[in-house]
Amino acid sequence: xxxxxxxxSTPKGWETANSERKSYYLYFAGQNAIYFLLSxxxxxxxxxxxxxxxxxxxxxxxxxxxxxVNDAIFGVIFDSVKFKSGKKxxxxxxxxxxxxxxxxxxxxxxxxxxxxxxKLCWFAVAYIIWDTAYTLCDVPIYSAITSMTRNIEExxxxxxxxxxxxxVGIAFITVxxxxxxxxxxxxxxxxxxxxxxxxxxxxxxxxNRTLKERHAADQDExxxxxxxxxxxxxxxxxxxxYIGYFFYAxxxxxxxxxxxxxxxxxxxxxxxxxxxACGTVPSLICSLLVPxxxxxxxxxxxxxxxxxxxVVLSVVMWLIGYNNxxxxxxxxxxxxxxxxxxGVLMFIFTPDCxxxxxxxxxxxxxxxxxxxxxxxxxxxxxxxxxxxxxLLGLKSTGWIDVEAESFEELxxxxxxxxxHALSVLWFSYVMVPxxxxxxxFIIWNFYKLNDKDVQIMADCNAxxxxxxxxxxxxxxxx
Numbered sequence: 001x002x003x004x005x006x007x008x009s010t011p012k013g014w015e016t017a018n019s020e021r022k023s024y025y026l027y028f029a030g031q032n033a034i035y036f037l038l039s040x041x042x043x044x045x046x047x048x049x050x051x052x053x054x055x056x057x058x059x060x061x062x063x064x065x066x067x068x069v070n071d072a073i074f075g076v077i078f079d080s081v082k083f084k085s086g087k088k089x090x091x092x093x094x095x096x097x098x099x100x101x102x103x104x105x106x107x108x109x110x111x112x113x114x115x116x117x118x119k120l121c122w123f124a125v126a127y128i129i130w131d132t133a134y135t136l137c138d139v140p141i142y143s144a145i146t147s148m149t150r151n152i153e154e155x156x157x158x159x160x161x162x163x164x165x166x167x168v169g170i171a172f173i174t175v176x177x178x179x180x181x182x183x184x185x186x187x188x189x190x191x192x193x194x195x196x197x198x199x200x201x202x203x204x205x206x207x208n209r210t211l212k213e214r215h216a217a218d219q220d221e222x223x224x225x226x227x228x229x230x231x232x233x234x235x236x237x238x239x240x241x242y243i244g245y246f247f248y249a250x251x252x253x254x255x256x257x258x259x260x261x262x263x264x265x266x267x268x269x270x271x272x273x274x275x276x277a278c279g280t281v282p283s284l285i286c287s288l289l290v291p292x293x294x295x296x297x298x299x300x301x302x303x304x305x306x307x308x309x310x311v312v313l314s315v316v317m318w319l320i321g322y323n324n325x326x327x328x329x330x331x332x333x334x335x336x337x338x339x340x341x342x343g344v345l346m347f348i349f350t351p352d353c354x355x356x357x358x359x360x361x362x363x364x365x366x367x368x369x370x371x372x373x374x375x376x377x378x379x380x381x382x383x384x385x386x387x388x389x390x391l392l393g394l395k396s397t398g399w400i401d402v403e404a405e406s407f408e409e410l411x412x413x414x415x416x417x418x419x420h421a422l423s424v425l426w427f428s429y430v431m432v433p434x435x436x437x438x439x440x441f442i443i444w445n446f447y448k449l450n451d452k453d454v455q456i457m458a459d460c461n462a463x464x465x466x467x468x469x470x471x472x473x474x475x476x477x478x
């Protein structure tokens with residue numbers, strides 16, 4: 001069966017409807033457009049606001065203090081609240097579908113005429129609102145899949161395809177975030193945020209009508225902090241995976257620096273769009289092949305193989321430098337293939353960890369499990385943005401601060417960075433992500449869950465087989 005046919009039909013043994021899967025995939029286009037607007041362009045926007053990079057990076061990290069609190073609180077609320085409709089996920093998705101776009105617009109509308117302190121306060125408050133709103137959607141949309149189907153192959157396939165559709169949202173914001181504020185158009189970042197918000201609303205709303213919650217938890221658990229930490233301690237693979245993920249994603253500052261690299265090193269902001277377009281076709285092909293790959297190889301093995309390829313190619317790219325444009329594009333395209341596969345696989349592991357946690361502890365705690373995913377996703381997004389601002393904000397870097405609404409205005413100002421500052425920019429763009437990926441690879445070697453065992457655990461959790469039968473079928477003792 002071809003990929004197109006699979007998208008149109010429901011394979012035997014699957015539980016979800018075609019329209020349900022499509023709206024599930026579409027939701028991630030809007031969600032990721034919003035998320036990548038912040039992760040890719042928020043740091044650049046702040047550099048244009050006339051705020052000291054070190055101060056804005058400090059605010060980013062300070063907001064994570066609240067983030068740590070609100071994610072933990074929401075995880076408990078999510079597992080405890082009962083809506084009159086009897087639904088666990090859809091009510092939260094309805095709220096967040098409008099709240100996230102509104103918070104995004106607020107975040108990119110820092111008053112240009114105000115002083116630095118007011119700008120920092122505006123940024124802090126708007127970022128906290130956005131952060132809270134994003135929590136309301138991320139936990140429900142990811143944990144909903146455990147309610148939609150018990151079939152592990154179906155989950156893996158849906159999560160693979162949702163990542164491809166997430167790529168649609170990423171592609172949208174990549175084009176909008178590169179072209180619109182670039183020196184050739186000169187639109188303000190506020191308008192970029194408005195356009196992205198409209199796109200997000202259109203793509204995120206359909207899931208509210210089509211999502212079917214087929215498999216409710218056997219019982220709702222009442223959590224105390226002690227019980228929550230007890231659960232987390234028992235779910236060691238969830239912690240192992242996300243510790244590795246932290247180093248990989250927090251150090252991945254390439255996207256945050258891409259426009260600056262294109263403008264200062266390659267003399268045109270559209271260069272990032274050109275190299276991105278060159279890597280789109282091979283990346284998309286490999287992304288579409290991931291479900292087929294997962295039938296041949298365990299997803300963690302594939303994940304680690306791609307991590308090694310990314311590190312090796314990054315070292316080669318950095319050593320060659322940016323003066324040979326053709327060679328740089330070739331290496332960029334080749335490196336985009338393992339990165340695309342990693343992007344598809346990245347959040348497939350969380351449902352597995354949720355099943356493992358239920359099997360190991362007996363506690364139905366999908367809210368806590370997916371709250372950790374949300375927290376780590378937002379934490380690493382903030383850390384990567386703060387890290388890029390920190391590296392450029394260091395006095396030793398010699399980066400020249402500017403205040404402008406777009407790259408068109410920056411070009412008119414005629415700002416020129418020193419050779420040393422550009423060298424730091426290049427190293428940060430290529431090698432900092434590679435270092436983080438190498439650390440993550442080392443940590444992920446301690447992750448031992450495999451697909452066959454997770455399916456057995458899911459069957460046991462659903463009551464299809466007994467605990468004793470599951471223990472006999474598992475490939476190893478967990």
